[in-house]
Amino acid sequence: MVARAHKARTSHSNEQQLELGIQAAPDFAQPTLWQRCSDWWAADTNLLYDRVIIWLSLTLIAIGLIMVSSASFPAAERLTGNPFHFVLRHGLYVLLGLSLLFTVMQIPIGWWHNGSGVLLLISLGMLATVLVIGHEVNGAKRWIKFGPLTLQVAEVAKLFFVIYMSSYLTRRVDEVQDNMRGFLKPMVVLFLFAVLLLSQPDFGSLVVMTCIVIGMLFLAGARIWQFFAVMMVLVSGMVLLIVKEQYRMRRILSFMDPWQDPFGSGYQLTQSLMAFGRGDWFGQGLGNSIQKLQYLPEAHTDFIMAVVGEELGFFGIILVLVLSFALVLRTMQLGRKALVAGHQYGGFAAYGIGIWFAFQAMVNIGAAIGLLPTKGLTLPLISYGGTSLLISCIAVGILLRLDYEVRVSQVKVAPRRRNTARSPAKAGGAA
Numbered sequence: 001m002v003a004r005a006h007k008a009r010t011s012h013s014n015e016q017q018l019e020l021g022i023q024a025a026p027d028f029a030q031p032t033l034w035q036r037c038s039d040w041w042a043a044d045t046n047l048l049y050d051r052v053i054i055w056l057s058l059t060l061i062a063i064g065l066i067m068v069s070s071a072s073f074p075a076a077e078r079l080t081g082n083p084f085h086f087v088l089r090h091g092l093y094v095l096l097g098l099s100l101l102f103t104v105m106q107i108p109i110g111w112w113h114n115g116s117g118v119l120l121l122i123s124l125g126m127l128a129t130v131l132v133i134g135h136e137v138n139g140a141k142r143w144i145k146f147g148p149l150t151l152q153v154a155e156v157a158k159l160f161f162v163i164y165m166s167s168y169l170t171r172r173v174d175e176v177q178d179n180m181r182g183f184l185k186p187m188v189v190l191f192l193f194a195v196l197l198l199s200q201p202d203f204g205s206l207v208v209m210t211c212i213v214i215g216m217l218f219l220a221g222a223r224i225w226q227f228f229a230v231m232m233v234l235v236s237g238m239v240l241l242i243v244k245e246q247y248r249m250r251r252i253l254s255f256m257d258p259w260q261d262p263f264g265s266g267y268q269l270t271q272s273l274m275a276f277g278r279g280d281w282f283g284q285g286l287g288n289s290i291q292k293l294q295y296l297p298e299a300h301t302d303f304i305m306a307v308v309g310e311e312l313g314f315f316g317i318i319l320v321l322v323l324s325f326a327l328v329l330r331t332m333q334l335g336r337k338a339l340v341a342g343h344q345y346g347g348f349a350a351y352g353i354g355i356w357f358a359f360q361a362m363v364n365i366g367a368a369i370g371l372l373p374t375k376g377l378t379l380p381l382i383s384y385g386g387t388s389l390l391i392s393c394i395a396v397g398i399l400l401r402l403d404y405e406v407r408v409s410q411v412k413v414a415p416r417r418r419n420t421a422r423s424p425a426k427a428g429g430a431a
Helices: 002-029 033-041 051-080 085-104 109-114 116-133 153-178 180-198 203-219 224-244 246-256 267-279 304-340 344-369 386-409 424-430
Strands: 135-137 140-146 149-152
Touching: 051 085, 051 304, 051 386, 085 386, 109 116, 109 153, 109 344, 109 386, 116 140, 116 153, 116 180, 140 153, 149 153, 149 386, 153 180, 153 203, 153 344, 153 386, 180 203, 180 224, 203 224, 203 344, 267 304, 267 344, 304 344, 304 386, 344 386
Parallel strands: none
Antiparallel strands: 135 140, 140 149
């Protein structure tokens, strides 16, 4: 009896300890906020597509739709008599862009690689065609009209140029790293684009494409002295182009001191700075911008960040900056992962898209806050501009397809087990 009682007490004590251990385990197993964010950012091999790129892109598109709706009402009322004109058009482009995004996700990356030469010729042909039949706005021929829709061919040229550069580096990466000839061949193609873009004129798109080719060549392993030599030549050429045209010189001078001529060449920048100043920390509230009421030109396109700053304040600007930076960072990480996994073309394509998004966003935001001269470049996935939004969605679709192919290539298939146990009949026959 004493032994049974002692055994019962011992069993009861062990059960209590086990119960306490089970109850205490969740307290130690709860992940911190930083661990949750790290787990969400880390690539999940159980998913077919990169959820980080998807959610960052959709969030930026949603912010863009909201801010374009808020910033475009006064301009739409003045130009068309319908305050919802630009909102409806931008909403249509968002739907079309998302359709293109999910369609491009079904196209293998190899298709872009194989058709890179044809796409390059198409982009050059479109840039030449716009000079003949293009729609002129403010002295610039940059758009081709298709009924109610307009196509800005420079945006298409940026994407096709990235596709071509990725194919070239995949085929000639050793030549780029070993001698100057491999480094200069893309510059010849860039020169052809430069002639056509400057004929429109579209100096901003040329600067973006120049940064794309320089960045991709640098990441491909070009020699440092080649890189800096070509950089010096390109910078000298851009300085000559700026000095040659008076309107470009006026932009540079007004950028350096916009308050010297606040109602002339410095008008856009001074009005943009006023919008940022009114925004303070938390902004005036969504829809309460004053500068968009016929004071700030192009409030829903080139200077969308000024309206964001005025209505959403410093924290609204930080939100857009963090989301844009996170998308670029994720794109560059995808490029590195693709190169490590042996997807060389996809890796260079991701690098090119990341450089493109980063530099164009930097120029747009820098021009709005007065750090860079004013250029007619949109903010990717946010600003109003149908062609820019559609092309950006196609680029995101290419990234998601690349991530999918990299994930599939890394899946390890377990070998099929052979049935080593032989049947009795076969065993007996063998015996």
